[in-house]
Amino acid sequence: MHRHSDDDRYVDDALESLWRSLPTPTADELQGIADVARRHPRSIARRRTHGWSRAVPASAVAITLLVGSALGFGLGSAVTPSGTAADTPVGLGFLPEPGWDVLQTGADTTRGQPVIAIASNRAFAPNDADRGMRNTSGLPYSTLLALPTNGIVVVASFMASGPPSSRSDFYPPRELPLSLGDAAPWTAFGAEVRPERPLGQYLLRASVYGYHVDLQIYFGTPRPSRDMIEAAQRQVDRLSVTPQQQAAPVYSRAFPLRLSHVRATEASLIFDRTLVCSTTYVGGVYSIEAAGHRGTGRVAGAWSRPPFATVRTGAGASGGPENLSILDNSLAWITAGRPSAGATLVEQSVLSDLYRTQLWGTLAINTDLCKNSKKRVNLAPRRLRGGPLGPLEQSSKCFAPQHVLMRVRAVLSGPTVLRRFRDFARTTAPVREATLVIQTTAGEQLAYTQVFESGEARLLTARNCVPS
Amino acid sequence: MPESRPVAQEPLRTPDRASSDEAATVRRAQLGSTSAFDSLVRKRGPDLYRYLLIRLGNESDARDALQETIIDAWTGLPNLRAPESCWPWLITIARRKAQATTQRKRPRVLDFDPDLLPHADESALEAWDAIVRLRPIHREILFLRYIIGLSEKEAADFLGIRVGAVKTRSLVARRELEGVLRASS
Numbered sequence: 088m089h090r091h092s093d094d095d096r097y098v099d100d101a102l103e104s105l106w107r108s109l110p111t112p113t114a115d116e117l118q119g120i121a122d123v124a125r126r127h128p129r130s131i132a133r134r135r136t137h138g139w140s141r142a143v144p145a146s147a148v149a150i151t152l153l154v155g156s157a158l159g160f161g162l163g164s165a166v167t168p169s170g171t172a173a174d175t176p177v178g179l180g181f182l183p184e185p186g187w188d189v190l191q192t193g194a195d196t197t198r199g200q201p202v203i204a205i206a207s208n209r210a211f212a213p214n215d216a217d218r219g220m221r222n223t224s225g226l227p228y229s230t231l232l233a234l235p236t237n238g239i240v241v242v243a244s245f246m247a248s249g250p251p252s253s254r255s256d257f258y259p260p261r262e263l264p265l266s267l268g269d270a271a272p273w274t275a276f277g278a279e280v281r282p283e284r285p286l287g288q289y290l291l292r293a294s295v296y297g298y299h300v301d302l303q304i305y306f307g308t309p310r311p312s313r314d315m316i317e318a319a320q321r322q323v324d325r326l327s328v329t330p331q332q333q334a335a336p337v338y339s340r341a342f343p344l345r346l347s348h349v350r351a352t353e354a355s356l357i358f359d360r361t362l363v364c365s366t367t368y369v370g371g372v373y374s375i376e377a378a379g380h381r382g383t384g385r386v387a388g389a390w391s392r393p394p395f396a397t398v399r400t401g402a403g404a405s406g407g408p409e410n411l412s413i414l415d416n417s418l419a420w421i422t423a424g425r426p427s428a429g430a431t432l433v434e435q436s437v438l439s440d441l442y443r444t445q446l447w448g449t450l451a452i453n454t455d456l457c458k459n460s461k462k463r464v465n466l467a468p469r470r471l472r473g474g475p476l477g478p479l480e481q482s483s484k485c486f487a488p489q490h491v492l493m494r495v496r497a498v499l500s501g502p503t504v505l506r507r508f509r510d511f512a513r514t515t516a517p518v519r520e521a522t523l524v525i526q527t528t529a530g531e532q533l534a535y536t537q538v539f540e541s542g543e544a545r546l547l548t549a550r551n552c553v554p555s
Numbered sequence: 556m557p558e559s560r561p562v563a564q565e566p567l568r569t570p571d572r573a574s575s576d577e578a579a580t581v582r583r584a585q586l587g588s589t590s591a592f593d594s595l596v597r598k599r600g601p602d603l604y605r606y607l608l609i610r611l612g613n614e615s616d617a618r619d620a621l622q623e624t625i626i627d628a629w630t631g632l633p634n635l636r637a638p639e640s641c642w643p644w645l646i647t648i649a650r651r652k653a654q655a656t657t658q659r660k661r662p663r664v665l666d667f668d669p670d671l672l673p674h675a676d677e678s679a680l681e682a683w684d685a686i687v688r689l690r691p692i693h694r695e696i697l698f699l700r701y702i703i704g705l706s707e708k709e710a711a712d713f714l715g716i717r718v719g720a721v722k723t724r725s726l727v728a729r730r731e732l733e734g735v736l737r738a739s740s
Contacts, residue, residue: 098733099701101682106702108679109608111601112621120622121596124629125589182585182633263586327586327633 179245179298180204182325184318190215190227202245206322209238231280231305238307239319243326245298258300261293264324267316269293270304285309295328302326358450358505358514359496361464363528364418364457366487367400373489375400375418375525376555377534378482381475382424382542389427393444394544396421396476396536398493398525400456414442415510418456419495421521422449423538448513450497450521455510457493464494464524468535473547485533485552492528497521581638592632596625599642603649606703609686609694610653620652627652643709646699650713685735693728700725 112120179202183189190205205211205227212229227240234240248258261269273290280286287306292299304319311319366373379396397420414420414432422432426444433442473483498519505512518540525534535547577598583591603624607617627648635644686694699710700721707725711718 095729097736098729101678101685101732101736102697102701104676104679105682105686106605108676108683109605110614111604112618114597117596117600118593120600120625121593121629123622124596124625125592127626127630185636263583263588324582325586 179329180327181206181241181243181322182327184208184322184325187322204243204245204326205240206243207238207240208318208322209234209240226280228280231286234281234286234305234307236307237312237315239311239315239322240305241319241322242301242303242305244301245328246301248294248297248299258292258294261295263295263326263328265291265293265295265300265302265326267291267304267320267323270302273303280305287311298328300326300328356499356502357497358499358503359494360452361460361462361492361494362452362457363460363462363490364453364493365400365490367416373400373487374484375487375491375533376482376484377525377536377546377548377552378480379476379536379538379544379546380480381478381544382538383478384427385424385542386427388425389430390424390542391427391430392478393422393424393426393430393449394476394538394540394542395432396521396523396538396544396546398523398534398536400487414447415453417451417453417511418491418493418525419452419523420448420450421495421497421518421523421536421538423518423520423544424540424542425500425517445515446508448508448511448515449518450495450499450505451508451511451513452495452505453510454507454512460492462492462528464492464526465532466494466496466522466524468524468547469532470549471532471535471547472550473535474545476544476546481546482555483534483546483548483552484555485549487525487533488527490528491533492526494524495521577641578638581632581635581641585632585635585638592629595628595641599645600625602703603645606646606698607649607653609698610650611656616656620649620656623652624649640709642703643705643713646703646705647713681736681739685732685739688735689728689731692724693731696721696724697728697732701729 181187181189181204183206187206187208188211189207190211205215207227207230209230211227212233214229215227227242230240267289270289270291273288280288287304287309289304289306291302291304293302294300302323304323306315306319308315366375375398377396377398380392380394382390382392382394384391397414398418399416400418420432422444426449428445430444431442432444432447498521499514500517500519503514503516505514518538520537520539522535522537524532524536526532531549533549533552536545538544577595580591580594580598584595600621604617604621607620607624608614611617611620624645628645631648635641686697689697695714696710699705699713700707705713707718707721711721714721716724
């Protein structure tokens, strides 16, 4: 430390005088400089498109997990097997605190595709970290089962919030960093992860920068110490939420599935497409569910309930049309015949009126979960069992690999193109008949379903599928 | 039967945090808060600019270097592990930008340029005149320690020298500046 003599003061005054006399940018100029800087992408965590791997504090690892949460439900969904943009910065997730491990998804969130990030001050159990699975329920179950008393796990899920809806009420606007003081004790459906040695389970919900954020905090003890809470808070302080771009709603914007195939001039009566789709990992397995029913209520040539078939993956969910919906887990659905104005695709829900066929489409492909494929899928059923569908929905669940091939062939009532609606490419034109086939990449058929404008529908599934 | 006890029922009590603290602002900026980042730029931008102005000697270069510094700050903030060290970190970036600028151009001695100090009083002009006569390492340690306000440890880290060397260099620089100032007055 220097001496505060008169000589020192003389030098200090001179330096301060010089410093104060130097010009500085104006507030507007500084704002302009900051604006320019903020247009540059930030490198937070690198996106990984394949597999899990352990994260060390210095490098956050990207994985793809799937969990939706609608009214507190954990929901599996699936991920686009894009394999692209491996170096694209990811702005949703945790920056790990020293001594913490982080696993996080690299996928972009949509209304049906949450992004998940998990941070723990203990090493992740191999089951949770190293199984090479991109999709999960978002619950690091094995890690939680073995969590020691001073262990902490924080799970964050991000969903694009979309336009305001009733769901928004669950997510009050909050500023970063989120405060654990706003968290509340929570167990989903009253279920404890580890009843014999209870965990401290808390939930904090927030609406941040265009995302609905669910923050689930697990402590190794029901009564976490102040040190544990502070440690968790420090990690939560490093939760990153890059503002979502204010883009026009995509679900009402029309665009072709593939430009070269669906320009208006190339609109066709026949839709025939083979795709490769991701399935969702829920409850320890990847699975699909094929479902459908025959048509009922035909009046003046229009079906109030057209014949319908779908193949979906993951758990079902409920919610308004602006959020995770009952249909968002569908890989595809097909109907046949002309739907009436009030026809809906979903009827067991009190919200069925929201799923009008003329809005959601008579035929739809999930472009978020499925990509075009050049593989061949035979349209004739092989080694399947099943038959005609009745008026009530029948469904069958099948174990499936992580990716399946799907072929959709439909004869339409007039030339049409598929247009974008939410995460689907869909048409609202009436379909005369349609076939939907699911098979593994090895060629084993899992499900085969058809619908006809006469109202008939049939569903055949592999022998190891079970009615659900 | 395993014993089933209720999970924690009490809300979590978190430590108090002063929102006005710069570290908190930095932390929010790290997490993507644009308003926090803007606030940081407004607070630290003027001093960064002054530093660059003294290092580079002209407003055009200083302005460019400031822009580059702020861009690097925005992109690099998530990797800053100690938010409380943001100011030394920013100065380090600014210094690197200044070095890059001087390397691109022909190195030159910092000249006395009264145009840089349009509103300077007599003592400021004298100080400027004295400063530019100092050896660069002394000039720099004076700025770092007594104007920018880095601690001895931070200045040592910044310059890559020992704390003891910072103390010695500071003392010598002050004596040298004092001598020049007294000689000119």
